[in-house]
Each structure stands twice: as C-alpha cells, then as structure tokens.
Amino acid sequence: MHIPIEHILLLSAVLFSIGVLAVITKRHAVVVLMGIELIFNAANLNLVAFSRHDPQLLQGQLFSLFVIVVAAAEAAVALAIVLRVYQHFKTANLNEISTTEK
Amino acid sequence: MLFYIFAALAIVSGAYMVLTRNLLYAGFSLLITLLSVAGIYVLLFADFIAVTQLMVYVGGVLVLILFGIMLSSRVQDKSVLSENVNTVWGALVAGLIVVGLSYSILKANISSLPWLQTTEIDVLGDQKSTVQMIGIKLMTDFVLPFEIASLLLLVALMGAAYIATDRQKV
Numbered sequence: 001m002h003i004p005i006e007h008i009l010l011l012s013a014v015l016f017s018i019g020v021l022a023v024i025t026k027r028h029a030v031v032v033l034m035g036i037e038l039i040f041n042a043a044n045l046n047l048v049a050f051s052r053h054d055p056q057l058l059q060g061q062l063f064s065l066f067v068i069v070v071a072a073a074e075a076a077v078a079l080a081i082v083l084r085v086y087q088h089f090k091t092a093n094l095n096e097i098s099t100t101e102k
Numbered sequence: 103m104l105f106y107i108f109a110a111l112a113i114v115s116g117a118y119m120v121l122t123r124n125l126l127y128a129g130f131s132l133l134i135t136l137l138s139v140a141g142i143y144v145l146l147f148a149d150f151i152a153v154t155q156l157m158v159y160v161g162g163v164l165v166l167i168l169f170g171i172m173l174s175s176r177v178q179d180k181s182v183l184s185e186n187v188n189t190v191w192g193a194l195v196a197g198l199i200v201v202g203l204s205y206s207i208l209k210a211n212i213s214s215l216p217w218l219q220t221t222e223i224d225v226l227g228d229q230k231s232t233v234q235m236i237g238i239k240l241m242t243d244f245v246l247p248f249e250i251a252s253l254l255l256l257v258a259l260m261g262a263a264y265i266a267t268d269r270q271k272v
Binding site for chain 2: 017029049050
C-alpha cells in the first residue's frame with residue numbers, strides 16, 4: 001500500500017498546529033511541555049516520511065533518532081525545573097510565577 | 103487504510119489533549135497520540151524508529167510527564183485543572199499555521215520531485231529491517247553525533263539530578 005507523501009505532511013502540519021495551540025493557550029507548565037513534545041513528533045514524522053525515499057542512506061531516520069534523544073534530555077531537565085519552581089512558588093501556573101509585584 | 107485510522111486517532115486525541123482542562127486526561131490522550139505516531143512509523147518502513155518511539159516517549163517521557171503532573175499539582179482541590187488563556191489568539195495562530203502549511207504542501211507538488219520517484223519496494227532492498235543499516239550508520243558516518251548525543255544525555259542526567267535536589271535539606 002502506498003501512502004501519498006502529501007497526506008503524511010498534512011498530518012504532521014495538523015499535529016504541529018495542535019502543539020502550538022497547546023503551548024499558547026495552556027498555562028500549566030507540564031501541559032506546555034506536552035505541546036512541545038507534540039511539535040517534536042510532527043517534525044519527526046516529516047523526517048521519517050522523506051527518509052522512505054532515501055534508498056540506502058536512511059539519513060532522515062537517523063536524524064529523527066537524534067531528535068528523540070534531544071527531546072528526552074529536554075524533558076528530563078524541564079521537568080526538574082518545573083518541580084523546583086513548584087516547590088518555590090507553590091504553583092506551576094506560568095502566569096503566577098513572578099517575583100515582581102503585580 | 104491503516105494509515106488513515108492511525109492519523110485520525112492521532113489528530114482526535116491530540117485535539118482532546120488541547121481541549122480538556124484535566125491534566126491527567128491530557129497526559130493519557132498524549133499517550134494515544136504517541137502510540138498512533140509509532141504505528142505510522144511502522145507503516146513508513148521505520149521499524150527501529152517505531153520501537154524507539156515506544157521505549158523513549160511512551161515508556162520514558164510520558165511517565166516522566168505523569169510524574170510531573172502528580173508532583174506539581176494538588177489533586178485534592180481544583181489545581182489539577184489547567185486554565186486556558188489567549189484562546190482566541192491561540193486558535194487564530196494555530197489555524198493560520200495549519201492553513202498556510204496545508205496550502206503550501208498542496209501547492210508545492212512534492213510527489214513529483216525526481217528523487218521521490220523511488221518506490222518503497224527497493225527502499226529496504228532484500229533485507230526486511232532497517233536495524234542493521236542504522237547500526238552500521240551509527241558506527242561509521244554518524245559516530246560523531248552519536249558520541250555527542252551520549253555526552254548530552256550524561257550532562258542532562260547530571261543537570262536534572264542537580265536541579266531537582268532540595269539543597270536546603272541536604
């Protein structure tokens with residue numbers, strides 16, 4: 001079965017915009033992280049889709065492997081920062097994390 | 103056909119992740135999105151990437167995110183719900199992105215590019231798995247990014263452990 005590459009790119013565009021929507025509208029830091037993970041997945045989908053046409057080199061798949069590695073490292077550090085911020089401010093709401101007077 | 107089922111599943115659960123206000127529901131719908139993306143990887147002849155997606159994202163990042171949700175919200179009161187801001191502007195920006203990207207993808211006529219004309223049959227050749235080729239590539243052409251990635255993981259591990267330590271008690 002042949003999947004047209006446009007359909008994969010459209011799916012990836014929709015996933016990317018859902019991730020952007022989560023980053024913009026959500027105010028809980030962990031949900032913003034989930035949106036970023038969705039954006040990474042959309043980018044990976046494009047890389048793997050084009051790697052299908054790269055006969056022996058598999059450059060797209062290798063690049064997406066490194067994207068997954070960097071995403072895992074980013075998630076670990078970001079969640080550690082979120083936990084520290086929660087211990088300090090007693091909230092993970094990004095709008096309430098501020099040391100200046102409102 | 104299977105591709106469209108996985109794509110619909112990914113889009114619906116991704117949209118539910120944005121629409122719901124409950125953090126735990128958002129986490130579990132992200133799980134379904136990641137699983138269907140792994141299924142799409144299998145359909146795109148990327149078996150090793152699919153297994154890596156399952157092990158790293160579903161087994162690692164998602165569990166980490168669920169831990170983060172449970173440690174950073176008081177489940178007793180309403181703070182497990184996340185508040186929405188900028189809904190109009192966010193929907194506008196996301197809609198513009200998806201419309202612009204879809205327009206350019208449909209206009210670009212990508213599938214007529216000359217280097218995309220190879221069929222999937224000779225992509226894998228006579229071997230049925232990409233694992234051997236990825237292993238050879240990681241140890242020859244991509245050995246420098248591979249080593250840098252290992253260094254990055256070590257640094258991220260130490261940094262996360264250092265940041266998360268409660269220094270007042272130690």
